[in-house]
Amino acid sequence: MTSRAIPFPTERARDAAPPAVRRHLPRVRPLVVFTLAAIIALFGMIYGRISLDRNAFELQRLESRIAQEEARYWNLKVESAELMDPVRITGAAEEMGMVFPERRVPIEVDGITIDTPARSIDTGDLTATAGSP
Amino acid sequence: MRRPEWRWSDLRVLTVGFFLVAAWIALGVRVYQVQAVDAVEFAQRGFDQRIKHERIAAKRGTIYDREGVELAVSVVGADLVADPSLIDDPVAIASLLDPELDMDLDTLTERLGRDGRYALLGSALRPEAVDRIEQIIDDNDIVGLTLVPRPVRVYPSGRLAANVLGLTRLDDGSGLEGLEAGLDDVLVGKDGTRIVERDPGGRAIPQGQFLVEPARPGSDVVTTIDRQIQFIAESAITEAVERTGANWGTVVVLIPQTGEILAMASAPGFDPNDRRTLDPDAIANRAIAEVYEPGSTLKVITIAGALEEGLVSPGTAIDVPQRIEIGPKEYSDPSRHAPSMTVADIVRKSSNVGTIELQQLLGNERQYAYLDAFGLGRASSIDFPGERPGTLEHVSDWCPSTCGPSAAIGYGVGVTPLQMASVFATIANDGEWIEPHVVAEIVDADGDTIVTEPRRRRVLSAETARQMRQMLEGVVAGGTGYRAAIDGFSVGGKTGTAEKYLPEEGIYSTEDRMASFVGMAPIDRPRIVVAVVLDSPSGTLDDGTELKFGGASAAPVFAVVAEATLNELGVSPDLPTDTDG
Secondary structure, X not given: OOOOOOOOOOHHHHHOOOOOOOOOOOOHHHHHHHHHHHHHHHHHHHHHHHHHHHHHXXXXXXXXXXXXXXXXXXXXXXXXXXXXXXXXXXXXXXHOOOOOOOOEEEOOOOOOOOOOOOHHHOOOOOOOEEEOO | OOOOOOOHHHHHHHHHHHHHHHHHHHHHHHHHHHHHHOHHHHHHHHHHHHEEEEEEOOOOOOEEOOOOOEEEEEEEEEXXXXXXXXXXXXXXXXXXXHHHOOOOHHHHHHHHHOOOOOEEEEEEEOHHHHHHHHHHHHHHOOOOEEEEEEEEEEOOOOOOOHHHHOOEOOOOOOEOOHHHHHOHHHHOOEOEEEEEEEOOOOOEOOOOOEEEEOOEOOXXXXXXXXXXXXXXXXXXXXXXXXXXXXXXXXXXXXXXXOOEEEEEEEEOOOOXXXXXXXXXXXXXXXXXXXXXXXXXXHHHXXXXXXXXXXXXXXXXXXXXXXEEEEOOEEEEOOOOOOOEEEHHHHHXXXXXXXXXXXXXXXXXXXXXXXXXXXXOOOOOOOOOOOOOOOEOOOHHHOOOOOHHHHHHOOOXXXXXXXXXXXXXXXXXXXXXXXXXXXXXXXXXXXXXXXXXXXOEEEOOXXXXXXXXXXXXXXXXXXXXXXXXXEOOEOOEEEEEEEXXXXXXXXXXXXXXXXEEEEEEEOOOOOOEEEEEEEEOOOOEOOOOOEOXXXXXXXXXXXXXXXXXXXXXHOOOOOOOOHHHO
16 A cells, blocks of 8 residues: 655645635624614613612602701791790780780771671671770 | 652642632532522522611691691601710710700710610700700710601690690600590501612612602691680689699680680699609699589589479579578578578579578489589590599489488589589570580591581570579679679679598598689670689688688689680670770
C-alpha cells in the first residue's frame, strides 16, 4: 500500500476567488427601529416608574398637608371657642371698667310683637329689652 | 510506565479542592433550601418586616352648645416621652420642661434621670403646649425627648358646664364622667387601619402595598346648653356657696314647654383641662347625682293633687291648727298663723299642718299616684345614664299613719334637683310633663341627624296648673319666697327648707338644712323654670334671717339667674318696672 501525499494548495489555488456566494445583507432598518423601540420602551418604563414614585411622594405630601390643615382648622375652632368664652369676655369687660346694668329698660317698638318666644322655639328672635346705663 | 511521585503538595491541593467543593455543595444546598424549600416562609418574613399595620385613630365627636359653639373638641396633641440614657443633664432639662407639664419638678427630674430607655413625661399635651415644648427642644438642642402625636380632648370654655360635660380618660380618651361617659358609644367613632409597606428607615415605599380602611369619626352632639345662661347660673351658685359656706349648690334652668335644659350648674366646679388641680369631689353633676329630701317644695304635688281631684279649690278655707298629731308623730308650723286658712294661704305660708290636712283628704293611694306621675322615684332624663332615680317607696310599703303626711311636706321621699325642676316645669307647662333633656340632637359622620324626642304625659289639667301658678305667685308676692321677686316680671315659686338626714348616724341634723327654691316666670305663661338647691348654708342676713332657710339663701340666687335668663332669652317684662315711674 502506498500512500499519496495530499497535495498542498498551490499559490494559485490560494489566491483564487472563492466561489460566488449570494450575499444576504442584514436588514438594518427594522433592527434600528426595534432597538430604538426597545430603548424608548425602557426609558418609558423608567420614566413611568419615576413618575409614579413622584406622584406617590406627592400624594403622601398632600395627605400630610391635609392632616396638618385639619389639625390647624380644629385648633382655630378651639381658639375661636375660647375667645367666645363668657368667663373670658366678662373678665375683659370688667378690666375695661364695664359693669352690669342695675336696671333693665324695656323698649317697645310699634308694630313689633314684644312677646318673644324662647330661642329654641323661634328663630326670628327679637330682643325687646336693653340694659340702661 | 512509572507512577507519578506522591507529593505533600498534592494532598494540600486535594484538601483545598475538597473543601471548596464541599463549600459549594453546602452553598448550593442552602440556596436550594432558601430559594425553593423555605422560599414562601422567607418571602413572608420579609413581607411582614416591610408591612406595617397602623391604627388610624377615629376622631371623637365634638360636643356643641345650642348655638353650635364647641364645648368639647378633640385636637391633635402629643405625649412627651424621654430616653433617659440620652439625657445628659436631667435637672436642667426638667426645669425647662416643668412649666409645660402636669408633673412636679422632683418627679420630672427623677424620671429624666432614671435607668432605662423610656420615661413618660407628659400625656395628652395640648397643641399649644406641644409647640412650646418643640421650641424648647430646638432652642436647647435637647436629645432624647420625643413628642408622639395623639388625639387630645380639649374643653375651650374650661370650667363652663364642666359638670355637665364630664371628662375623658387621659390614656385611651374614653368617657369618664358626665356626657362624655353617658354618650361614649356615640362619641367614640370607629378606628381605621392603614397597611403600608415601609423601608428599614420607616419611610413608606412608593408603589409598595398601601391599603387604607379609613376611620369613622364619632358622632357630634348638640346640647341644649346656653353658654351665657350656664355662665350666669355658675357664677350665681358659686357666689352663693362661697357666701353661705354651703357644702355644695346647684342650679337647673329649664324651658318648660320643651324640656330643654338651658343650664345645669354645680358648685364647686372644676376645670377639665387642668388635671393637676382636679378635685374628685367637684366632678359630680349635683343636679342629677344628689338625692335629698326636698321639704316644702314637694308640697305642690299634694296640693295640686287635691285640686285636681276636686277636693278643694284655691279659695277653700279650712281649719289649720298650729300643730297636729298623726300616729306617733307631731307635725307643727314654724310660724304663727290664723286658725283658718285658704289653700292659697297654705301655699303662701308654707303650712305643714295645712298641707298634711290636704293629704289626709287626698289619701295615700292618690298621693302616691301623683308623686309617681310627676316622675319621682325614677330617672327623669334620657341623657344621663348616671342620673340617680331618687327614692319613692311604693304605697303598699308605706307605713299606714305617717308616711303619707311626711311625704306631703317633703320628707321620706328622695329627689334630685332636676326632678324638682321637672315637677315645677309640669305646672308651668299647663300640667303636661315633658322629659327634661340636655341633648338636642346627634349628628353622625354622614350628616344624619337624630333629634331628641322627649316623652310627654299629662299629669294635671291646664286649669289646675293655672291655679297652682297663681298660688305660687302668692308665695313670691307676699309669702316665704319674696326674695325671689324680679323687677318687671311676675314670679311664682316655692321655698324649701328641709332638715338634713345624716345616713351614717341615722338621724336628722339639728343644724344643717337643705335649702331650696324652685320657681318660674312670667307666671301666666312661664318661659323658664329655675331650681336652686344649697346643701347646709349657714350665716345670717343683715336683717337677722338665717341663711339656712331656702327663702333667704336659695331664693336670691333664683332671682339673679331668672332675671338674667329672661333677659338673655329676650322675654319682655309682664309687669311695670321700677323705671316706668
